[in-house]
Amino acid sequence: MEVLSINNDLYILNEKEFVPKNIFENGQAFRWEKINDGYMVVADKYVVYIEELNKEQLQNLGNYDNGILIQNGGTLDDYERFWKTYFNMDRDYFLLRNEFMSYDKYLKEACEFGVGLRVLKQDLFEMIISFIISANNQIPKIKKSINAISELAGDKIYSINNNSYYKFPTIEQLSKVTVEDLKKYARVGYRAEYIVNSVKMIVDEEVSLEKIKSLPYEEAHKELCKLQGVGPKVADCILLFGDSRDEAFPVDTWVIKVMNEYYLDNEKNMKKIKEAGAKLFKDKAGLAQQYLFFYARENKVGVKKKG
DNA sequence: GTCCAGGCCAGAC
DNA sequence: GTCTGGCCTGGA
Numbered sequence: 001m002e003v004l005s006i007n008n009d010l011y012i013l014n015e016k017e018f019v020p021k022n023i024f025e026n027g028q029a030f031r032w033e034k035i036n037d038g039y040m041v042v043a044d045k046y047v048v049y050i051e052e053l054n055k056e057q058l059q060n061l062g063n064y065d066n067g068i069l070i071q072n073g074g075t076l077d078d079y080e081r082f083w084k085t086y087f088n089m090d091r092d093y094f095l096l097r098n099e100f101m102s103y104d105k106y107l108k109e110a111c112e113f114g115v116g117l118r119v120l121k122q123d124l125f126e127m128i129i130s131f132i133i134s135a136n137n138q139i140p141k142i143k144k145s146i147n148a149i150s151e152l153a154g155d156k157i158y159s160i161n162n163n164s165y166y167k168f169p170t171i172e173q174l175s176k177v178t179v180e181d182l183k184k185y186a187r188v189g190y191r192a193e194y195i196v197n198s199v200k201m202i203v204d205e206e207v208s209l210e211k212i213k214s215l216p217y218e219e220a221h222k223e224l225c226k227l228q229g230v231g232p233k234v235a236d237c238i239l240l241f242g243d244s245r246d247e248a249f250p251v252d253t254w255v256i257k258v259m260n261e262y263y264l265d266n267e268k269n270m271k272k273i274k275e276a277g278a279k280l281f282k283d284k285a286g287l288a289q290q291y292l293f294f295y296a297r298e299n300k301v302g303v304k305k306k307g
Numbered sequence: 308g309t310c311c312a313g314g315c316c317a318g319a320c
Numbered sequence: 321g322t323c324t325g326g327c328c329t330g331g332a
Contacts, residue, residue: 135314136312137328140331187329189329191315228315229316254313317324318323
């Protein structure tokens with residue numbers, strides 16, 4: 001793997017374990033938009049366009065086998081300080097998949113299907129709010145709500161043509177937004193109270209984000225569940241995508257389907273499904289979950305066909 | 308009009 | 321502790 005920065009654009013070269021679709025369309029991130037063959041992504045203070053390089057571009061850069069463009073991603077310093085962490089570039093996904101492929105034939109198939117998937121390390125506070133919104137909701141709506149909240153309270157970071165992009169608000173900024181505005185502009189419905197109350201609990205340090213980062217997984221999970229609108233599934237998403245807790249195993253409808261299709265027999269108890277995940281995949285349950293989830297949703301595993 | 312979506316909460320047992 | 325019904329909203 002090699003990283004270049006040319007004219008404020010970053011290039012990640014000769015890294016096969018990096019497929020934008022498998023990273024962004026995997027339910028872990030919401031601040032992206034499919035444009036042409038790539039993705040417009042807002043992360044921290046950055047607004048970037050990410051796409052796979054074609055043969056000509058690879059040749060011009062110096063005969064690389066494959067590569068990713070992060071347009072407007074910044075300098076190598078930006079890479080070291082932000083992108084490297086955001087994309088978890090220190091994790092060797094090739095090794096990880098090889099390990100998983102020896103587990104069982106289902107995980108093997110999911111790992112082959114999901115080559116290039118990576119679990120992001122995003123901002124903890126942003127993940128808390130994002131996944132409170134995600135409950136009983138669908139991705140296009142979640143994305144709209146989060147963009148609206150960013151526009152409502154966050155700093156403007158970039159404008160192009162008539163589009164403006166906003167950073168996700170800080171705790172301080174979001175604490176000033178009212179339930180009424182969240183309902184009216186962000187269309188989050190009954191989740192508005194959850195957001196306002198949870199932000200207040202964080203501001204008042206009834207729940208400390210620093211503490212959560214330092215606690216062992218089980219205790220961090222318990223701590224997050226004190227927040228309104230945060231249950232077991234949402235807490236696991238927050239820990240997996242916002243704090244790189246690989247043992248977190250979010251059980252959503254797709255995981256219920258895929259676990260019952262391959263590992264369990266019509267188990268409906270979420271807690272038991274989660275325990276099965278922990279037993280099967282141990283301290284890497286969250287990573288296995290990502291491959292299984294992606295495979296299940298893309299292939300509609302466990303969905304009864306009509307007719 | 309009806310149904311449901313990447314769950315949580317409150318109340319009942 | 322475990323189970324059930326209700327829920328904002330927008331699109332099928």
